[in-house]
Amino acid sequence: MSSQSQEPRVVSPGFNTRVYAVVRRIPPGCVSTYGDVATVLGSPRVARHVGFALAALRDDTVPWHRVINGRGRISFKGDTVRAIVQRQHLEAEGIEFSPAGVIVLARYRYRFDD
DNA sequence: GGTTTGACCATAA
DNA sequence: CTTATGGCCAAAC
Numbered sequence: 001m002s003s004q005s006q007e008p009r010v011v012s013p014g015f016n017t018r019v020y021a022v023v024r025r026i027p028p029g030c031v032s033t034y035g036d037v038a039t040v041l042g043s044p045r046v047a048r049h050v051g052f053a054l055a056a057l058r059d060d061t062v063p064w065h066r067v068i069n070g071r072g073r074i075s076f077k078g079d080t081v082r083a084i085v086q087r088q089h090l091e092a093e094g095i096e097f098s099p100a101g102v103i104v105l106a107r108y109r110y111r112f113d114d
Numbered sequence: 115g116g117t118t119t120g121a122c123c124a125t126a127a
Numbered sequence: 128c129t130t131a132t133g134g135c136c137a138a139a140c
Contacts, residue, residue, distance in 0.1 A: 049120085
């Protein structure tokens, strides 16, 4: 098979599928950070790719809203809508936000056990 | 197969 | 508290 599709496939992407697998492991009521997910994947420096993978995500089975940045805040770059929706999902799971819109990572952060 | 990008992170001011 | 800059590495162009 010489020519392969340019469009993203449902299986065998390589990196982003691993991201989805880890994010699915985050239980309800807990959150995780891009850096943590990247660390579980084996490289703590690929945090940017975690976000990039979630950006291309359109699978509802992946709780992408449970992933936030290392500062306990929702990162967004132009897509304000996504950030608002994300916050609503987190609040719906019982996660509290500080007045500044910051989540207490020390309390809600999930520990991956592998 | 090189260049740009990106839902980040750490550090500095 | 905020803003700016560099680095990091896989995916997209």
